[in-house]
Amino acid sequence: MTDLGRDAPASRTVDRGASAYVSAREVAARAGVSRSAVSRTFTPGASVAEDTRRRVLVAAEELGYHVNKLARGLSLQQSGIVCVVVSDIMSPQMSRLLGILTRRLQQAGRVAMVLSLSGPDDDARLVLQRAAQYRAEATIVLSGTPSRSIVRSCLESGQRLILISRDDPETGPDRIRLDNAGAARAALLAFVRGGCRHLAVVTTEKQTLSLAERSAGFIEAARAVGIEPRIVSRGVSTSYENGRLAGTELFTGERRPDAVFCVNDVTALGVLDAARHDFGLRVPEDLSVMGFDNIPEADWLSYRLTTFDQPVEDIAAAVVQLVEEGRDPGGDPVSLSFTPTLVWRSSVRC
Amino acid sequence: MTDLGRDAPASRTVDRGASAYVSAREVAARAGVSRSAVSRTFTPGASVAEDTRRRVLVAAEELGYHVNKLARGLSLQQSGIVCVVVSDIMSPQMSRLLGILTRRLQQAGRVAMVLSLSGPDDDARLVLQRAAQYRAEATIVLSGTPSRSIVRSCLESGQRLILISRDDPETGPDRIRLDNAGAARAALLAFVRGGCRHLAVVTTEKQTLSLAERSAGFIEAARAVGIEPRIVSRGVSTSYENGRLAGTELFTGERRPDAVFCVNDVTALGVLDAARHDFGLRVPEDLSVMGFDNIPEADWLSYRLTTFDQPVEDIAAAVVQLVEEGRDPGGDPVSLSFTPTLVWRSSVRC
DNA sequence: AATGAATGTGCACGCGCGTGCAAGCAATGC
DNA sequence: GCATTGCTTGCACGCGCGTGCACATTCATT
Numbered sequence: 001m002t003d004l005g006r007d008a009p010a011s012r013t014v015d016r017g018a019s020a021y022v023s024a025r026e027v028a029a030r031a032g033v034s035r036s037a038v039s040r041t042f043t044p045g046a047s048v049a050e051d052t053r054r055r056v057l058v059a060a061e062e063l064g065y066h067v068n069k070l071a072r073g074l075s076l077q078q079s080g081i082v083c084v085v086v087s088d089i090m091s092p093q094m095s096r097l098l099g100i101l102t103r104r105l106q107q108a109g110r111v112a113m114v115l116s117l118s119g120p121d122d123d124a125r126l127v128l129q130r131a132a133q134y135r136a137e138a139t140i141v142l143s144g145t146p147s148r149s150i151v152r153s154c155l156e157s158g159q160r161l162i163l164i165s166r167d168d169p170e171t172g173p174d175r176i177r178l179d180n181a182g183a184a185r186a187a188l189l190a191f192v193r194g195g196c197r198h199l200a201v202v203t204t205e206k207q208t209l210s211l212a213e214r215s216a217g218f219i220e221a222a223r224a225v226g227i228e229p230r231i232v233s234r235g236v237s238t239s240y241e242n243g244r245l246a247g248t249e250l251f252t253g254e255r256r257p258d259a260v261f262c263v264n265d266v267t268a269l270g271v272l273d274a275a276r277h278d279f280g281l282r283v284p285e286d287l288s289v290m291g292f293d294n295i296p297e298a299d300w301l302s303y304r305l306t307t308f309d310q311p312v313e314d315i316a317a318a319v320v321q322l323v324e325e326g327r328d329p330g331g332d333p334v335s336l337s338f339t340p341t342l343v344w345r346s347s348v349r350c
Numbered sequence: 351m352t353d354l355g356r357d358a359p360a361s362r363t364v365d366r367g368a369s370a371y372v373s374a375r376e377v378a379a380r381a382g383v384s385r386s387a388v389s390r391t392f393t394p395g396a397s398v399a400e401d402t403r404r405r406v407l408v409a410a411e412e413l414g415y416h417v418n419k420l421a422r423g424l425s426l427q428q429s430g431i432v433c434v435v436v437s438d439i440m441s442p443q444m445s446r447l448l449g450i451l452t453r454r455l456q457q458a459g460r461v462a463m464v465l466s467l468s469g470p471d472d473d474a475r476l477v478l479q480r481a482a483q484y485r486a487e488a489t490i491v492l493s494g495t496p497s498r499s500i501v502r503s504c505l506e507s508g509q510r511l512i513l514i515s516r517d518d519p520e521t522g523p524d525r526i527r528l529d530n531a532g533a534a535r536a537a538l539l540a541f542v543r544g545g546c547r548h549l550a551v552v553t554t555e556k557q558t559l560s561l562a563e564r565s566a567g568f569i570e571a572a573r574a575v576g577i578e579p580r581i582v583s584r585g586v587s588t589s590y591e592n593g594r595l596a597g598t599e600l601f602t603g604e605r606r607p608d609a610v611f612c613v614n615d616v617t618a619l620g621v622l623d624a625a626r627h628d629f630g631l632r633v634p635e636d637l638s639v640m641g642f643d644n645i646p647e648a649d650w651l652s653y654r655l656t657t658f659d660q661p662v663e664d665i666a667a668a669v670v671q672l673v674e675e676g677r678d679p680g681g682d683p684v685s686l687s688f689t690p691t692l693v694w695r696s697s698v699r700c
Numbered sequence: 701a702a703t704g705a706a707t708g709t710g711c712a713c714g715c716g717c718g719t720g721c722a723a724g725c726a727a728t729g730c
Numbered sequence: 731g732c733a734t735t736g737c738t739t740g741c742a743c744g745c746g747c748g749t750g751c752a753c754a755t756t757c758a759t760t
Contacts, residue, residue, distance in 0.1 A: 020508040021485055023716060034740050039718060046719085049738060064507025066482035070420045070429060071716035075745045079420060081463075089449035090646070092442070099439035103466040111480065113431075114464045116453040130461065132416035134431075135371055157414025158370040240650060273651035296440070300590060301623035302652040373746060384710050389748060396749085399708055421746035425715045 022065045031059035042067050073135065082110045082323055083131035085124075087117035087143035088237065091266065092295035093310070094142060097164075100316045101140070108320050110137065117144040125150050132159050138323045141166050145208060160327050162319060165210040174322055174334040176315060180210055183308045183340045184217030187261050187290050190306075190342070192225060194349040196259035196288055199229035202246045202271055203263045206236045211263040214292060218261050230257060238263065243270020244278075251279045258287055259348075265291035265298050265307055272303055272347065284349040294343050306348040308340035372415045381409035392417050423485065432460045432673055433481035435474075437467035437493035438587065441616065442645035443660070444492060447514075450666040451490070458670050460487065467494040475500050482509050488673045491516050495558060510677050512669060515560040524672055524684040526665060530560055533658045533690045534567030537611050537640050540656075540692070542575060544699040546609035546638055549579035552596045552621055553613045556586045561613040564642060568611050580607060588613065593620020594628075601629045608637055609698075615641035615648050615657055622653055622697065634699040644693050656698040658690035 028035040040046035041056040073079035102112040115127045124146040131139040138160040161173035203215040235242035262268035268291030275281040294309035378385040390396035391406040423429035452462040474496040481489040488510040511523035553565040585592035612618035618641030625631040644659035
């Protein structure tokens with residue numbers, strides 16, 4: 001009565017040295033119940049007698065049993081896996097978003113699978129294919145701009161796609177966006193109010209949607225008040241080094257600007273350092289610099305960069321909610337927009 | 351002869367709005383072959399006639415089929431999933447390592463599942479449990495210090511554990527370590543050669559193995575040459591803010607140190623900023639500061655921090671190799687050690 | 701023409717799990 | 731005493747896949 005079926009008549013594949021995970025059948029054998037009972041014990045809401053439940057739990061504990069979520073996902077058709085596509089994890093802003101996202105997904109009972117996008121657009125397809133192979137409940141694209149055909153084929157093959165600050169608005173996937181143009185207008189307004197007239201904008205040669213919106217928004221707003229800003233784009237990615245190079249270019253010639261709007265904090269810090277250390281400019285007396293993202297470094301004493309904060313927590317929360325809701329097949333794709341808030345520090349004259 | 355079995359008599363579950371992924375059976379029906387043929391087409395090295403192979407590929411393409419790696423993993427007993435346990439993704443060093451790691455894992459045909467460790471040690475168990483549930487081929491622990499009992503129970507339940515700079519050497523899992531003590535000795539030597547005699551070390555109250563080794567190594571080395579360094583530990587985590595606070599404490603009193611060794615770059619930058627901006631000290635004339643990790647920010651113009659570079663690429667490569675090799679059941683756990691290299695910049699007098 | 705080898709294909713099983721269905725059992729109502 | 735109800739439990743099936751085995755087919759060889 002105590003413990004029958006002591007020796008597990010489980011299977012013949014017992015001696016697998018590597019990854020010898022315990023299966024429910026072995027637990028069942030040890031607990032002297034059927035495998036169904038084990039399964040029910042670990043299924044919330046299933047009907048199991050308190051006695052058997054306890055016996056199963058004891059046996060599971062002793063054997064070190066863990067439900068196989070892969071198999072469970074197979075029958076339930078939901079893996080619990082959410083893929084997150086990123087290219088530059090190292091960048092402070094991306095790692096911030098990624099961190100918050102994984103944490104929240106985890107709290108929601110999901111798990112984040114991070115897919116790195118190495119270089120060109122081409123492997124966007126490979127990465128998304130990977131996501132499909134693991135039957136991701138949703139795929140969140142933080143970096144890279146999958147071509148429209150790729151996006152369509154993903155959607156057709158049953159994948160759930162959530163683009164964050166990616167692509168143009170007319171395609172099919174759910175989208176989360178930032179009011180970049182509005183922020184850029186606010187930036188211009190701040191510069192003008194501070195008395196700056198010689199404006200410049202620093203961006204990169206290869207622009208993503210976000211970056212393009214920011215620079216274009218700034219340029220438009222400037223023109224609307226009769227100012228034609230200088231535009232400097234350096235390098236492919238928004239790095240500190242490219243920011244410094246852009247700054248060097250800006251400050252070398254004659255018409256030195258008195259205010260620079262950077263599409264990105266890291267770039268802005270590069271510009272800032274070039275101004276101070278390479279050209280001996282005083283910020284904000286000689287020069288105002290504004291960034292975007294509000295990365296932690298922007299608050300450091302050496303910089304105190306005025307910038308726009310992305311509501312990362314809200315964005316992550318929205319994404320998780322989208323994932324949890326699921327997607328109704330016929331329904332229109334969701335499109336959410338968030339507003340960055342200006343964080344005043346001391347890199348802009350006011 | 352062209353295409354028989356046109357309408358897929360697949361299953362009754364066709365109308366699943368959400369995540370309607372295509373299965374091999376439907377592809378088989380469309381291509382007019384058996385499901386085995388489809389399976390073999392996507393299995394490297396399996397025997398398929400060129401003709402059927404093409405037909406299958408066409409059908410798969412049309413239907414948007416992707417092999418279900420969950421199911422494949424179920425029968426092959428290898429999921430391709432590698433879990434990476436991290437707590438502070440936001441920190442530059444962690445995100446650097448994580449980025450390289452995910453990329454290399456991906457190149458090796460694996461996929462990284464990131465598990466965030468929220469706060470206390472307690473949920474280390476929950477997180478590792480999660481890894482087991484997804485039948486991770488290996489679990490790489492970058493943050494958090496799972497208690498020995500947790501580690502043992504993980505190993506017993508068949509999990510493959512790789513600890514990076516974690517735990518003490520006597521437990522069972524594979525380990526990758528850094529020669530922190532050696533680096534600390536080199537740091538001291540550099541200070542002494544630079545003529546510094548009033549030394550200090552900045553660390554945190556809650557130390558991980560790495561941090562403890564660094565501070566202890568420095569202290570020992572200092573005592574070996576007859577110097578008793580001041581020790582300041584601030585806060586729980588190694589953050590910029592805690593570094594700044596530690597710096598404030600160091601520079602406020604009488605016996606101001608002329609050299610500070612920080613267990614961490616981010617902390618060092620906080621100390622540096624406190625020294626320069628809050629106390630008007632000149633670096634390196636009045637004060638030498640050394641950090642650890644060589645994060646990108648350390649190379650920025652405002653800091654130019656002398657620090658130790660972790661061979662992140664090598665570490666990641668070693669981890670991937672460990673994962674690929676598998677673990678022979680009886681064999682001793684692997685233990686690898688790497689050596690950080692001193693990167694000279696201009697925050698230390700020489 | 702007959703035989704052997706070689707190649708390709710389908711069948712059926714198992715991987716670990718959830719669950720509908722029916723059978724078992726105890727408790728309750730008449 | 732019997733019928734009814736409610737709760738457990740085991741059986742059996744399917745989720746999507748890889749693969750051993752047997753069979754069909756083709757081709758070269760004797």
